[in-house]
Amino acid sequence: MNPLPHIPALRLGKPYVSLDTRAVTPLGSDEPLVEMSIVNAGVIKRDAKRFGEAREILRGYSSDELLAICAKAGELFMKAELPFGDTTQTADQYIDNLSQTSGLPHTLVRANMAKVHEVFVEMPIILKGLTRGIDLKVLDAGFGEQDGVPVSYFPTTKSLGVVLPSNSPGVNSLWMPAIALKIPVILKPGSEEPFTPYRVIQAFIAAGAPPEAFGFYPTDHEGSNAVTDVCDRSIIFGGQATVEKHAGNPRVEVHGPGWSKVLIGEDKIDNWKDYLDVLVKSVAANSGRSCINASSIVVPRHGREIAEALAERLAEIKPLPRDDKNAQLSGMANPAMAAWATEQIDDGLTTPGAEDVTSTKRGGAPRVAEVAGITYALPTVIRCDSWDHPLANREYMFPFVSVTEMPQAEMLDKIGQSLVVTAITEDTGFITDLLCSPLIQRLNLGPMPTSVAKWDQPHEGNLFEFLYHRRAIQRATA
Amino acid sequence: MTANATAPQESAIAEAAQRLDEHAVEIVRWHFSDDTGCPFWLEWKEKHADFDPLTDVTCFADVARLFPHFQDDWLRYEQPERWVPQPFKGRPYCVFETGGTTGMPKQRIGWDDYKIDYEQFSDTLDDDAFPRGGNWLMVGPTGPRRLRLAIEHLANYRGSSCMFIDLDPRWVKKLIGTQQFDQAKAYMTHAVDQAVMIMKHRKISALFTTPKLLEALAERVSIPNAGIKGCFVGGTTMTPQYVRFLIEEVLENKAKLVPTYGNTLMGLAAHKPLTPEDNYSITYYAPQPRAVLRVVNPDQTDQLVDYDEWGRVELTTLTKELFLPRFLERDEVIRRRPCKQFAWDGVGDVRPFGAQKKNIVEGVY
Numbered sequence: 001m002n003p004l005p006h007i008p009a010l011r012l013g014k015p016y017v018s019l020d021t022r023a024v025t026p027l028g029s030d031e032p033l034v035e036m037s038i039v040n041a042g043v044i045k046r047d048a049k050r051f052g053e054a055r056e057i058l059r060g061y062s063s064d065e066l067l068a069i070c071a072k073a074g075e076l077f078m079k080a081e082l083p084f085g086d087t088t089q090t091a092d093q094y095i096d097n098l099s100q101t102s103g104l105p106h107t108l109v110r111a112n113m114a115k116v117h118e119v120f121v122e123m124p125i126i127l128k129g130l131t132r133g134i135d136l137k138v139l140d141a142g143f144g145e146q147d148g149v150p151v152s153y154f155p156t157t158k159s160l161g162v163v164l165p166s167n168s169p170g171v172n173s174l175w176m177p178a179i180a181l182k183i184p185v186i187l188k189p190g191s192e193e194p195f196t197p198y199r200v201i202q203a204f205i206a207a208g209a210p211p212e213a214f215g216f217y218p219t220d221h222e223g224s225n226a227v228t229d230v231c232d233r234s235i236i237f238g239g240q241a242t243v244e245k246h247a248g249n250p251r252v253e254v255h256g257p258g259w260s261k262v263l264i265g266e267d268k269i270d271n272w273k274d275y276l277d278v279l280v281k282s283v284a285a286n287s288g289r290s291c292i293n294a295s296s297i298v299v300p301r302h303g304r305e306i307a308e309a310l311a312e313r314l315a316e317i318k319p320l321p322r323d324d325k326n327a328q329l330s331g332m333a334n335p336a337m338a339a340w341a342t343e344q345i346d347d348g349l350t351t352p353g354a355e356d357v358t359s360t361k362r363g364g365a366p367r368v369a370e371v372a373g374i375t376y377a378l379p380t381v382i383r384c385d386s387w388d389h390p391l392a393n394r395e396y397m398f399p400f401v402s403v404t405e406m407p408q409a410e411m412l413d414k415i416g417q418s419l420v421v422t423a424i425t426e427d428t429g430f431i432t433d434l435l436c437s438p439l440i441q442r443l444n445l446g447p448m449p450t451s452v453a454k455w456d457q458p459h460e461g462n463l464f465e466f467l468y469h470r471r472a473i474q475r476a477t478a
Numbered sequence: 479m480t481a482n483a484t485a486p487q488e489s490a491i492a493e494a495a496q497r498l499d500e501h502a503v504e505i506v507r508w509h510f511s512d513d514t515g516c517p518f519w520l521e522w523k524e525k526h527a528d529f530d531p532l533t534d535v536t537c538f539a540d541v542a543r544l545f546p547h548f549q550d551d552w553l554r555y556e557q558p559e560r561w562v563p564q565p566f567k568g569r570p571y572c573v574f575e576t577g578g579t580t581g582m583p584k585q586r587i588g589w590d591d592y593k594i595d596y597e598q599f600s601d602t603l604d605d606d607a608f609p610r611g612g613n614w615l616m617v618g619p620t621g622p623r624r625l626r627l628a629i630e631h632l633a634n635y636r637g638s639s640c641m642f643i644d645l646d647p648r649w650v651k652k653l654i655g656t657q658q659f660d661q662a663k664a665y666m667t668h669a670v671d672q673a674v675m676i677m678k679h680r681k682i683s684a685l686f687t688t689p690k691l692l693e694a695l696a697e698r699v700s701i702p703n704a705g706i707k708g709c710f711v712g713g714t715t716m717t718p719q720y721v722r723f724l725i726e727e728v729l730e731n732k733a734k735l736v737p738t739y740g741n742t743l744m745g746l747a748a749h750k751p752l753t754p755e756d757n758y759s760i761t762y763y764a765p766q767p768r769a770v771l772r773v774v775n776p777d778q779t780d781q782l783v784d785y786d787e788w789g790r791v792e793l794t795t796l797t798k799e800l801f802l803p804r805f806l807e808r809d810e811v812i813r814r815r816p817c818k819q820f821a822w823d824g825v826g827d828v829r830p831f832g833a834q835k836k837n838i839v840e841g842v843y
Contacts, residue, residue: 019719019758040720042693046727 006085007036007194009218010201011047012054012184013211015085018043022218024192026100027331028373033100034085036194036218041226044186044217048230051159054184054212061210063136066180067123073200073207074120078113082202089199098169098195103331103374105322108287112169116200118455119173123180126455130177130464139182143473152473159184159215160467161231163224164197166190166333167397168289172200174235174255174463179204179213183467186215188227192333194218228252233466253461257395258291258419260450263434264299265425266408272302273309274447275424279401280313281449282422284379287330288399292420292442294450295395296402298387303405307357307383314379314399315361319371331374332398338377341396342367345380348394353385354402387414412437420450484753490821494766498822499537501767502796506535509563509801518552518560519801538770541794545803547779550577553584561587563798574624576742579651583622586742591768591799592624595745596632598765599738602748603636607708607734612683614640617673617691619647624742629686641680643672645691670694677704686710689720693728702732712738715829718758725758738762739828743802744769744793750817750824759812759827763820770794771825773813779806785813790831807831 004023008015018039023032061069081088089097095109104112119126127136134151138144143152160178164171164187175185189197194216201214217223228234228251235253236242243256262282264272282294299306320327332338345367349356358381359367369376379399384392392402393416406414412433415421422444423434434443442457444450508514510523510531523531529544558573566589574592575583614633620626620642633640645665653662673695676682685706687695692711695701701709709729716724716737725735739762740746747762747769764771773789775781783789791807810832811825 019722020717038719040717040723042720042723042728045693045697 004032005034005087007034007198007218008085009037009039009043010211010214010216011043012050013205013214016043022191024101024194027103027333027375029100033097034194036189039217039219039223041219041222044215044219044223044226045230047215048159051184051186051230054210054215055155055158055182057210058179058182058184058213061182062140063127063180063182066182066209067127067136069204069207069209070120070123070176070180073203073209074117076206077120077199077203078117080203080206082199082206084198084202094195094199098193099322101192101195101333102166102169103322103333104169104287105320105324105327105330107325107327108330109169111286112196115170116173116176116196119176120203122455123177126177127180127464129455129457130181130462139468150473150475152471153468154471155183156467156469157183157232159186159231159233161186161188161227161234163188163227163234163236164190164193165237166192168286169193169196170286170290171237171255172196176200177463178467179209181464181467183233184213184215186217186227186231188217188219188224191218235461253466255291255461258293259296259393259395259417260292260294260420261296261298261415261418262294262422262424262450263408263411263415264297265423265427265430266300267427267430268424269300269302272299272306276309276313278422278424278447278449279306279310282451283310283401284314284317284328284399285449285451287328288379289330289397290451291395292451292453293399294401294420294422296393296404296415298404298406298411298415300408301405303403304383307381307403310401310403311357311361311381314381315358317379317399319369319374319376319378321372329376329379330398331376335370335375337397338368338375341377341398341400344394345382345391345396345400348389348391349382351390353389354391355383357381357383357403412439415439420444422446422448422450484750484755484818486816486818486821491816494816494821495538498767498770499539502538502541503535505796505798505801506531506541508798512564514564514798516561516563518556538767538794541796541803542772543780547792548802548805550584550805553586554582558585558587561800566799572624572627573622574742575622579648579655584742586624586800588624588799591745591797592628593631593635594797595765595768596628597635598768599746599748600632600635603710603736604708604734607736608636608684608710609638609707611637612707613681614638614684614686615643615673615676615680615682616640617643617669617685617687617695618645620644621646628746633684638684640686641676641682643669643676645669645688666691666694670698674698677706681705684708684710688712689714689716689724692724696728700730701728702730706733708734708736710736710738712740716760717827717829718760721752721760722758739825741807743795743800743805744771745795747771747825748820750819761814761817761824761826762828763817763822763824764793766820766822768795768797770796771823773811773823773825774806776810776831779804783813785815788812791825791828 008017018037020038021035022038023035025032079091081090095106098109099106134146160183162175178185187197205211237255243254246252246254317328319329367378377398382391382402384402384404387404387406392404417439420442421440424447509519571587571589574586577583616629630640650662689711729735737749737760738746745765747764750761772792773783774792775783776790788810791809791811793805793807795802808831809828811828814824814826816822
């Protein structure tokens with residue numbers, strides 16, 4: 001029997017094989033697919049002494065050079081056979097590995113791949129969006145001019161720490177611009193998803209990026225804390241408790257629940273059938289795993305009919321073999337998570353004023369299904385009588401949405417924080433109110449799914465503003 | 479090096495077993511004879527024993543077979559004087575504590591055991607790594623622990639003096655247990671600050687500390703560049719990866735790492751010097767015949783597990799000051815074979831009992 005492929009840690013680019021390892025195992029199987037090195041927190045702390053050197057090496061590259069590297073890396077990421085620990089990995093192997101261990105069908109892995117590729121190749125536009133169009137030579141020199149005004153930016157950190165989740169490979173697109181912004185990355189991959197960050201790093205390096213700019217540290221809880229301790233800027237992912245724990249901490253940006261929503265205005269609600277595709281995509285794109293998936297739909301009327309029609313469509317999304325080209329639903333890497341979610345929903349349904357509309361469409365079959373040894377949480381639509389119902393503003397890692405009626409005039413006062421709001425309306429007064437709301441981070445105006453993200457429109461924190469601060473600068477005239 | 483080169487001769491194993499048998503009989507007779515026993519064991523013999531320790535114990539296996547597990551509550555709730563053997567009567571004793579994060583700590587009384595244990599242990603230390611006459615620094619739990627006197631005695635026995643930085647592990651465990659991580663970190667930094675200060679202003683050649691404190695110290699100073707030649711560490715779990723990290727990075731492959739496993743009740747188990755074949759997995763050997771470690775099936779503690787299997791640690795301490803039969807430690811280990819240096823069973827990869835099933839608060843101790 002061949003030994004398992006081993007994914008080492010990367011200590012500022014240098015592979016390090018730890019004596020502690022963890023197997024990554026496909027869903028529904030006991031046979032590990034790969035093993036990865038697990039490093040102790042001390043390794044990260046010791047390497048932190050050299051983050052300054054890594055930053056200096058990356059700073060030695062011009063922005064133009066780094067953008068060219070990004071473009072080339074995008075192609076390599078999609079097509080090349082790249083280093084994979086002590087062996088290599090083709091793009092098809094990557095798709096298959098990730099699909100087996102994450103539960104994502106090939107279709108969704110490819111969609112995420114395309115997203116990562118887009119970030120690589122669209123980096124100039126992304127940086128333009130993040131920096132509001134400054135000439136990147138300002139970053140090369142540390143100062144310059146924008147619209148005739150002298151500007152100077154300094155980095156807030158020598159490294160960006162990222163504690164990655166396992167749920168969706170697309171999250172890697174968040175840190176990738178840091179390399180183009182000349183800030184080394186210190187990544188802690190999710191315990192079940194080392195594949196994407198490792199492949200992205202290898203693509204960067206193969207395209208000419210300095211290896212020293214990449215730390216890849218599979219580690220334990222203590223190690224995750226070490227990442228946020230030693231990096232002056234970090235991105236982490238978590239629930240509301242994590243968001244609250246780090247509230248007001250300028251060193252840590254938490255990507256918490258999205259609570260993304262679709263609102264339909266009074267002026268458009270009678271045409272709701274025209275927007276059914278937008279609703280379906282908002283809820284079910286990427287198998288509902290993203291924080292930009294809609295978890296609530298708020299309408300002034302027709303709530304029952306919308307919920308029925310949406311449930312009809314979503315109930316058609318069924319578990320399919322992971323290489324089926326029509327597969328849209330992801331298996332749950334952690335079956336306990338599916339059980340927990342469905343228990344929570346059932347518990348919520350004991351409060352009067354809500355019904356699981358999809359349940360009747362499925363003939364009362366359970367919300368959690370096991371197919372070929374893999375656990376799936378099936379798309380779920382809950383119609384709520386009131387926004388006060390406990391299920392009206394919930395978010396889960398599968399296609400889950402509530403539909404609630406509410407007068408348009410009350411919507412913005414009641415719906416709370418939202419990462420994305422798609423507002424289907426042409427009512428200028430309503431649009432003005434939406435534009436003024438401090439609770440919406442990305443506003444999609446018109447019938448556009450919440451899951452559509454344009455790269456020049458950063459949401460949930462601006463990476464450039466996180467990694468750089470502007471300083472006042474004045475030079476004496478000669 | 480082959481496995482055979484590290485294995486002891488059969489005759490050495492037999493000799494060690496015979497020595498243990500003789501010692502076990504001698505110690506049991508001491509503790510259960512009216513003129514030498516302590517009030518606790520003499521009373522236990524009268525009220526609870528269904529055998530006669532004076533005649534029925536003819537070897538160590540009889541101790542393991544006949545005695546029940548020693549209960550830690552006996553050390554909590556019996557008064558210390560109940561453990562004084564007759565010949566020690568009238569001689570003031572030291573009281574050493576273990577545990578005590580919540581509730582009454584376990585107390586062990588003693589006179590010379592810690593000196594004997596640490597003098598024997600001294601013979602296993604390398605003079606280059608722990609130079610005779612060089613200063614020692616202990617950064618770790620002092621207070622009511624045996625360790626504080628023991629380390630000082632070890633240093634003195636080697637012609638050295640020892641300086642101390644205290645750290646109260648009970649407080650650290652309480653902080654961690656109540657999620658006050660910032661406070662725990664601040665306390666650890668406080669200890670490290672003091673240690674760095676001493677290392678900066680005094681010539682220190684040997685260090686005793688816990689692995690976590692050693693790691694924290696090395697984040698502030700280069701241990702070998704600070705003049706440290708040997709580090710004697712013990713206290714918490716050290717996985718092979720962690721041992722490798724300490725040797726290669728914290729001690730920069732220059733200062734020598736001497737890991738130990740021990741506690742107030744046992745004394746000090748020495749480690750088998752690492753070979754490449756060990757792959758940084760440490761095996762400890764009890765100071766037999768004064769203490770015996772067995773690796774037992776946690777669900778059936780009268781049975782040993784096989785070699786290379788995980789099991790729970792059972793300690794039997796056999797000295798004239800303390801008889802402690804079959805005490806179940808809160809550690810699990812891999813049972814290892816005798817080696818050339820130690821001709822009896824060893825315990826490998828020590829970790830808290832149940833570590834695979836739950837998070838254990840170890841803190842910095």
